[in-house]
Amino acid sequence: MTGTKPIWVTDPAVLERHLSSAPERVGLDTEFIRERTYWPQLALVQLAIGEDILLLDPLAPGITDALRPLLLDSSVTKVMHSAGEDLVAFHHACGAVPAPLFDTQLAAAFAGIGAGMGYQRLVSELLGVDLPKGQTRSDWLRRPLSPAQLEYAADDVVHLAALHGQLAERLQDGERRAWFEEDCARLVAAAGNGEERWPHLSFRASQFLDEDSRVRLLRLLRWREQHARDRDRPRSWILDNELATDLARQPPATPQALQDTLDARPKAPRKLGPQIWKAMQTPLADEGQAPPAPSAEADRRVLRQLQDAVAARSAELGLSDGLLASRRRLEQLLETGQWPDSLAGWRRRQLEPVLAPLLPKPLPAAGATV
Numbered sequence: 069m070t071g072t073k074p075i076w077v078t079d080p081a082v083l084e085r086h087l088s089s090a091p092e093r094v095g096l097d098t099e100f101i102r103e104r105t106y107w108p109q110l111a112l113v114q115l116a117i118g119e120d121i122l123l124l125d126p127l128a129p130g131i132t133d134a135l136r137p138l139l140l141d142s143s144v145t146k147v148m149h150s151a152g153e154d155l156v157a158f159h160h161a162c163g164a165v166p167a168p169l170f171d172t173q174l175a176a177a178f179a180g181i182g183a184g185m186g187y188q189r190l191v192s193e194l195l196g197v198d199l200p201k202g203q204t205r206s207d208w209l210r211r212p213l214s215p216a217q218l219e220y221a222a223d224d225v226v227h228l229a230a231l232h233g234q235l236a237e238r239l240q241d242g243e244r245r246a247w248f249e250e251d252c253a254r255l256v257a258a259a260g261n262g263e264e265r266w267p268h269l270s271f272r273a274s275q276f277l278d279e280d281s282r283v284r285l286l287r288l289l290r291w292r293e294q295h296a297r298d299r300d301r302p303r304s305w306i307l308d309n310e311l312a313t314d315l316a317r318q319p320p321a322t323p324q325a326l327q328d329t330l331d332a333r334p335k336a337p338r339k340l341g342p343q344i345w346k347a348m349q350t351p352l353a354d355e356g357q358a359p360p361a362p363s364a365e366a367d368r369r370v371l372r373q374l375q376d377a378v379a380a381r382s383a384e385l386g387l388s389d390g391l392l393a394s395r396r397r398l399e400q401l402l403e404t405g406q407w408p409d410s411l412a413g414w415r416r417r418q419l420e421p422v423l424a425p426l427l428p429k430p431l432p433a434a435g436a437t438v
Contacts, residue, residue: 074121074222080130083122087138091117093145094138095228096166098154099208099221106296106303108153110161111208116225123221127211132162139164147228149173149187155259165259169252172228175235178248183388191227194234199223247414254413263293266358269403273313283355284348285316291347295340307344311336319348359404367402370428374398377422385418393419405429 077083095116100108113124113135126132138144139162146166148154150173159165176190177183188199206217213221239245267289268274274282292307299306311333320326323345330336330344337344375398382392393411400408401423407416 072119072121072226074123074218076125076218077122078125078128078131080128080134083124083131083134086117086120086122087134090138090141090144092143093147093170093229093232095147095225095232096151096154097148097221097224097228098157099206100153100157101207101209102153102302104302106300107160108157109209110157112213112221114221114225116228121222121226123218125211126161127209136162136164139166142168145170145232147172147232149190149224149228149231151255152258155255159259165256167253167256168249169256170232170236171252171255172231172235174251174255175231175239175248177388177391178244178251179235179238180386180388181238183390187224190231195227195230197227199227250413254409258409263290263297265354266404267293269359269400271309271313273317277313277317279360281316281319282360283358284319285312286355286358287347287350287352288312288316288344290352291343295343305337306340307337308335315344315348320345359406370402370426371395371398373426374401374423377426378419381418381422401427 075082095114097114098110099112099114100110102108110126110132113126113131115122115124115135124131124135126135139146139158145168147170148166149171151166151169151171155165155169172187172190173185176185181190181193185193188201191197191199200220200223206220208217239248264270266286268282268285271285274285277285288307289312292303292312295301296303296306315326315329320329323342326345326348327338327341330338330341374393375395378393378398379389382389385392392415397408397410401411407420411419
């Protein structure tokens with residue numbers, strides 16, 4: 069870390085004084101815990117303002133409220149690295165998402181340095197500084213935090229301004245910068261979005277289920293998602309994937325038979341039997357629109373063709389591998405028969421001409437509703 073000593077902040081008034089004259093940019097990071105909850109528990113916020121490094125304690129009364137105006141200030145660029153889950157943590161704890169966002173991991177990919185590059189490696193590549201990695205599994209909710217934790221946390225933001233300067237210069241203005249800004253805006257929007265519409269498609273087992281079983285699985289997963297959110301518990305604590313699939317494949321004939329099944333499984337949610345039964349029996353308004361499960365061999369062939377086409381287009385554009393479209397995004401395209409949100413905007417404009425001829429059936433036009 070630099071010679072600047074980080075400032076531990078538990079008093080909202082101290083934070084407000086540092087924010088009284090808004091800078092053009094700040095560096096932001098968080099530490100959070102998500103082992104026993106659905107939502108990430110914000111445990112620490114690291115804030116770099118000029119030469120000052122503030123370590124904000126979000127467990128202290130008033131800190132998240134004092135931070136919210138900065139997060140919402142559209143005149144201040146928030147520089148973060150791999151910000152996805154941090155944005156969700158801010159959304160849940162502060163009721164606001166940092167915007168406008170400059171994600172240095174995304175910027176490195178668009179600048180041709182490399183996709184998915186970690187913070188430590190990027191700092192080393194661009195700034196020649198080697199950072200330690202020793203506190204990645206720390207308990208960030210404990211108080212007081214150790215000196216080693218505080219130093220590690222400060223390191224996570226102390227170099228963001230320098231990274232921003234170099235990466236912004238490499239991107240400059242033009243088409244690539246516009247694509248980057250579109251991706252950052254999509255990250256911000258996604259932090260407050262709802263649940264995935266077709267969660268059953270991510271289950272490999274769904275391709276081996278008949279139509280009725282797939283519908284039951286969709287009903288169970290939709291119920292699980294809402295129950296986990298409402299009670300702030302991990303999805304697997306509500307209903308694990310294996311049990312959900314088994315219930316969808318071989319549904320108990322009566323509520324008592326369901327309860328017997330739950331009682332026979334050591335980690336099954338025995339007290340939730342009535343709710344699970346109701347979820348399995350209650351039709352969803354849109355379940356008739358659910359896309360069919362992929363047919364394994366045919367889709368594998370098409371998927372390989374799509375991947376080859378994406379690789380060729382990426383090379384033409386000079387983009388890092390995986391930035392234009394990952395395998396999972398292409399699988400979503402095949403599974404749903406719709407352009408997923410993750411391939412919208414500039415990606416769709418670049419990909420549709422080369423991918424559309426390879427797809428088994430025409431997809432809806434841009435802007436069409438399904």
